[in-house]
Structure formats: C-alpha cells, structure tokens
Amino acid sequence: MDKNFLTPAETVRTIMENGKRVASQPLSRTVVLSLLAGFYIAFGAELATVVSAGTADKLGQGIARLLAGSVFSLGLMLVVICGAELFTGNSLLTKTALLGEITWGKLLENWAVVLLGNFVGSLFFAWLMYRSNLWQAPLIAEQAIAIATAKTQLPFDVALVRGILCNWLVCLAVFMATAARDIPGKMLACxxxxxxxxxxxxxxxxxxxxxxxxxxxxxxxFPGTDPSLTWSNFFIGNLLPVTLGNIIGGVVFVAFAYWFIHLRGGKVDP
Incomplete structure (x- = not known):
C-alpha cells in the first residue's frame, strides 16, 4: 500500500528536483507565478485583518492572534496547492544550489524576480482592497492602520529576528506540504x-x-495617523530587515540544515 507522505529524505530529493525545474523555467512563467503568490498571500493577510478587527477587545489578544493566524494560512495553502512562486518559500532552492544542480547566480536571479513579482502582486491587491471600500465596515480600517503602524515602529534588530523566526516556520510548512501527497495533508501542513x-x-x-x-x-x-507610518519606514525600517531575516531563517535553519543531513557530499540519502 502506498504511503500518503514522503520521508524527510524523499522530501529533500523532491524539493531539489523542484528547484531544478523552477530555476530553468521561462522568465515569463516565473513572473506570472510570482504575481499570483503576491495575490494569494494578500488574500490571507486581508482575511486576517478582517477577522482580527475588534476581536481582541472581546476575546483577548491571544484568541485574536490565533484566529488571525488560522485564516492567514489560506495564503500558503493557495500558493502550495494552486501553484505559485513565493520568495520566502524559494529559500529552499538553496538546497539545489548547494548540491551544484543550479548556479548561485541562477538562484539570486530567481529570488530577485520572485521578490519583485510578489511585491507588485501584493501592492496591486492592496490597491484593489482600498478601492473596494470594504474597509468602511466598522473597525476594519482602524485595524489595518494599527497593524501597519506597529510594523513600521519595530527596531531594525527586532524586525530581523522576527523575520528569521517567521521563515523558519514558513519553510518548514513548505517542507511538510511537499511531504504530504494529498490535498488535506498539504492544507494541514500549511x-x-x-x-x-x-x-x-x-x-x-x-x-x-x-x-x-x-x-x-x-x-x-484618517487624519492624525501616527507619523511613523511612512513609505520610507516601510522599505527601510521593516521590509529590509524582515527580508534579510526571512532569508537567514529559511536558508540556514531549513535549507542548509536538511542539505547537511541528507545531501552533503553530493549524495542524496536513499
């Protein structure tokens, strides 16, 4: 009887093969798939904003975060099951580069294209949500502004560490979703x-x-919004350290760790 999951060694081998395919696909395909990932993650983020609006006052901060995280997982489910190129998940391509199956230049090219595509997709989705007027529902706009403001106020080192911890978990989710061989298993892994x-x-x-x-x-x-919520604080104060942290978390604690365990020396564990 066939297993309904892959072993860790088999999962590493599958991720390595996927990395070779992703790195060799046409640029146009990578661009479209990266745009889709930006949309999909934004769907989860938008839903988390709506669900968490006013929830903490009624149910407590812990429950509000639990609910927000539960619905946000939709984003990675869409990426994994429907197919898309997500920058944070593509940290796992490092395994393929470490084995010499793709060049480091190809890896960096993929990251640059996917990061830009994810950004354009996310930004376009943010504009769509703004134009939808759904934010006019009670507390939703206030919650969206509060989330954005809190993120732009993080010290550089704090944002970096939180980025490391985040993508450690995201890449483990991708690892487990790759190991799962059916849709319910992939959804649970995400x-x-x-x-x-x-x-x-x-x-x-x-x-x-x-x-x-x-x-x-x-x-x-909303006049009177905290002055720390600016585009420069977004790019320099949050996006830069968080992106660096995401790279460290995914590359070091997942991609490198499992390369060391299963692929080091150029051989793939059976």
Missing amino acids: FGPIMAFVASGFEHSIANMYFIPTGLLLARE
Missing part, C-alpha cells in the same frame, strides 16, 4: 506553522508588502 508564526507575532516580508501599503493607503482617509 495550517500549523503559518498559524504559529502569525499568532506569535513574527514578520513575513511578502505579507508586509500587503499589510503596510494597505495601512498607508487608508491613512490618507
């Missing part, structure tokens, strides 16, 4: 780690490409 990182308050660069621009767009409708 749910646990993603719920955990959101509930914990960790920082995800692609999610922040939706959260913070949405807050910035809405702030124009």
Whole structure:
C-alpha cells in the first residue's frame, strides 16, 4: 500500500528536483507565478485583518492572534496547492544550489524576480482592497492602520529576528506540504506553522508588502495617523530587515540544515 507522505529524505530529493525545474523555467512563467503568490498571500493577510478587527477587545489578544493566524494560512495553502512562486518559500532552492544542480547566480536571479513579482502582486491587491471600500465596515480600517503602524515602529534588530523566526516556520510548512501527497495533508501542513508564526507575532516580508501599503493607503482617509507610518519606514525600517531575516531563517535553519543531513557530499540519502 502506498504511503500518503514522503520521508524527510524523499522530501529533500523532491524539493531539489523542484528547484531544478523552477530555476530553468521561462522568465515569463516565473513572473506570472510570482504575481499570483503576491495575490494569494494578500488574500490571507486581508482575511486576517478582517477577522482580527475588534476581536481582541472581546476575546483577548491571544484568541485574536490565533484566529488571525488560522485564516492567514489560506495564503500558503493557495500558493502550495494552486501553484505559485513565493520568495520566502524559494529559500529552499538553496538546497539545489548547494548540491551544484543550479548556479548561485541562477538562484539570486530567481529570488530577485520572485521578490519583485510578489511585491507588485501584493501592492496591486492592496490597491484593489482600498478601492473596494470594504474597509468602511466598522473597525476594519482602524485595524489595518494599527497593524501597519506597529510594523513600521519595530527596531531594525527586532524586525530581523522576527523575520528569521517567521521563515523558519514558513519553510518548514513548505517542507511538510511537499511531504504530504494529498490535498488535506498539504492544507494541514500549511495550517500549523503559518498559524504559529502569525499568532506569535513574527514578520513575513511578502505579507508586509500587503499589510503596510494597505495601512498607508487608508491613512490618507484618517487624519492624525501616527507619523511613523511612512513609505520610507516601510522599505527601510521593516521590509529590509524582515527580508534579510526571512532569508537567514529559511536558508540556514531549513535549507542548509536538511542539505547537511541528507545531501552533503553530493549524495542524496536513499
């Protein structure tokens, strides 16, 4: 009887093969898939904003974060099951580069294209949500602005560490989803780690490409918004350290760790 999951060694081998395919696919395909990932993560972020609006006052901060993380996991489910290129998940391509199956230049090229595509997709989705007027529902705009403001106020080192912890979990979610061989298994693999990182308050660069621009767009409708909510604080104060942290978390604690265990020396464990 066939297993309904892959072993860790088999999962590493599958991720390595996927890395070779992703790195060799046409640029146009990578661009479209990265745009889709930006949309999908933004769907989860938007839903988390709506669900958490006013929830903490009634149910407590912990429950509000749990609910937000639970619905935010939709984003990675869409990425994994429907197919898309997510910058944070593509940290796992490092395994393929470490084995010499793709060049480091190809890896960096993929990261640059996917990061830009994720950004454009997230930003466009933020604009769509702003134009939808759904933020006019009670407390939703205030929640969106509060989320964005809190993120732009993080010290550089704090944002960096939260980025590391976040993508450690995100890449583990991708690892487990790759191991799962059916859709319910992939959904469950995405749910646990993603719920955990959101509930914990960790920082995800692609999610922040939706959260913070949405807050910035809405702030124009609400005079008196905290002055720390600016585009420069978004790019320099949050996106830069969080992106660096995401790279460290995914590359060191997942990609490198499992390369060391299963692929070191150029041989793949059976």
